[in-house]
Amino acid sequence: MPTSTLTGTVRVLGEPGDRYDEILTPEALDFIGRLDAAFSARRFELLAERRRCAERIASGVPLDFPRATAAVRADPDWRVAAPGPGLTDRRVEITGPPERRMAVNALNSGARVWMADFEDATSPTWENVIGGQLTLLDAVERRIDFTTPEGKEYRLREDDELATVVVRPRGWHLVEKHLVVDERPVPAALVDFGLYFFHCARRQIEAGRGPYFYLPKLENRYEARLWNDVFVLAQDLLGIPRGTVRATVLIETLTAAFEMEEILYELRAHSAGLNAGRWDYLFSLIKNLGHRPDFVLPDRAKVTMTAPFMRAYTELLVRTCHRRGAHAIGGMAAQVPGRDAAADEAARSKVGLDKEREAEDGFDGSWVAHPGLVPVCRAVFDEVLGDRPHQLERTRDDVEVTAAELLSVRRTSGRPTQEGVRANVAVALRYFDAWLRGQGAVALGGLMEDAATAEIARVQIWQWLRHGLVSGETVREIVADEAAALGKEYPWARVDEVVALFERTALERELPAFFTTDAYARHLTFKAEALA
Structure with a gap:
């Protein structure tokens, strides 16, 4: 050691x-x-x-x-x-x-x-x-x-x-x-x-x-x-x-x-x-x-x-x-x-x-x-x-x-539904907004969402896009709808930053390992003078 x-x-x-x-x-x-x-x-x-x-x-x-x-x-x-x-x-x-x-x-x-x-x-x-x-x-x-x-x-x-x-x-x-x-x-x-x-x-x-x-x-x-x-x-x-x-x-x-x-x-x-x-x-x-x-x-x-x-x-x-x-x-x-x-x-x-x-x-x-x-x-x-x-x-x-058996996913596989796509976008955007404002556990739709569930939401969107199970146009339309709803529900929401974060971490060809590393570096850090 x-x-x-x-x-x-x-x-x-x-x-x-x-x-x-x-x-x-x-x-x-x-x-x-x-x-x-x-x-x-x-x-x-x-x-x-x-x-x-x-x-x-x-x-x-x-x-x-x-x-x-x-x-x-x-x-x-x-x-x-x-x-x-x-x-x-x-x-x-x-x-x-x-x-x-x-x-x-x-x-x-x-x-x-x-x-x-x-x-x-x-x-x-x-x-x-x-x-x-x-x-x-x-x-x-x-x-x-x-x-x-x-x-x-x-x-x-x-x-x-x-x-x-x-x-x-x-x-x-x-x-x-x-x-x-x-x-x-x-x-x-x-x-x-x-x-x-x-x-x-x-x-x-x-x-x-x-x-x-x-x-x-x-x-x-x-x-x-x-x-x-x-x-x-x-x-x-x-x-x-x-x-x-x-x-x-x-x-x-x-x-x-x-x-x-x-x-x-x-x-x-x-x-x-x-x-x-x-x-x-x-x-x-x-x-x-x-x-x-x-x-x-x-x-x-x-x-x-x-x-x-x-x-x-x-x-x-x-x-x-x-x-x-x-x-x-x-x-x-x-x-x-x-x-x-x-x-x-x-x-x-x-x-x-x-x-x-x-x-x-x-x-x-x-x-x-x-x-x-x-x-x-x-x-x-x-x-x-x-x-x-x-x-x-x-x-x-x-x-x-x-x-x-640990990898027997095929029997659980299936196509996403329109409701499932929208639910994932809605959870990701709302959670990202709360996270950027300093809140890490958020009650949404009767569930306590945290970074883990938000990660699932955004990587599922990425996976479905990757395999052509949902179109990029459809996803972007849903993102626009849910972003507008977020801004209406919470006038203080950081909608533009949230959408940009979602696009970087869910809609690009290469999937970032975590949304938290990107969001932390861009939004949650600051430097004051070093304390004595």
Whole structure:
């Protein structure tokens, strides 16, 4: 593992704000600098390997389970670490941005875990990044109570049943341009992880919990190994025993699905399991194989978890986790309870059926996006688990998944509908507008949309155009209609910027890997004078 020799000083280019000095202390910046010095070069190499891998897949090299790691998969004896304090029972997890109101609601919700999301549910403005760290610090200190200007009070419960905090930093592909070393931006993953770990790791340990993380967008075992080395160095630098960190990896990329066991193996001293990040998984499938006509997907609403390739993915995940003593956590229920009684009941029923399938398949818990759905998810898992904290004993030895089954998309393929095209355009434009204005999780049409669902929306449009299933003229007409509707609905909307972003990321011949990298660089960064 690299040493922690500091080669440069982290400079702050973001504007100062209220209480920012509590987060951006000299000691915290030095800690970030040491992580950056140890791991930035390796991160850069792994991102280059991502591009090479994508080129190999595009050239026709078939995806399969790695032969080089067959011994790891065949070895029946290794196991991941035991669950950390507060992570034994994970039957309901709630996700959302690290914003004060969300934090109070999530911690009070009755969920066992709150996943504080700097990745898909946060628009990474400088205010949101540092404000999110302040939210987490105040939550750990139990001083997050506040009253809105309208007089509504948000207070933490007095009991000890608050959700366990698990932080999702941004992925390896993103940078934080407001913190630089020698004019080079620091990897956003190290910023989000490092600031939380520096300020809250020991506090969480003293509170009977620990520094816990969700790791997004990993594509292979080497990226998991990088995270493991980050954990080891961070613990050493702060004098925290190795193995204190716990991390759950989201299996949300196609290539990672072929290396689930290897990812657990690399993180085994720090692993808390795997999560079925199903929305990003569909996004990744289109990114990697969307150029092929046999991988065309229909409207995203029609790609359910009962599709053969999605069943293969989730059943393999449960089997892999339970074979190694790790939690398997189900996917997001994005429904938002509404005021219309019939629509609300329909949403709850749909969520209940989804969670029943997961619990019966062997998952140990699952995600919801709204506090109102916590009781629905909890009731389902209570029925299956009873007094047990999980069902790790269900090793699912009956499951055998082949590479062909993970890629059996043809049986789910189909042509898009006019309604599906319009729905994707509408979601993408509205979400892009909210994201550019600093909002990363948005309720649209009864669903909580985030960056993952917006990514699916725009890459499906790209795929359908690529294969001539919809015309460019039709798409542009719909874009114009939905842009006009957006401007009418929200007079403050940044319509021209939103349309330009959509055109760059969905309508060009070459598909950008993420809309967030383009939008962040163009719209969410600024430079003030470097702070002393």
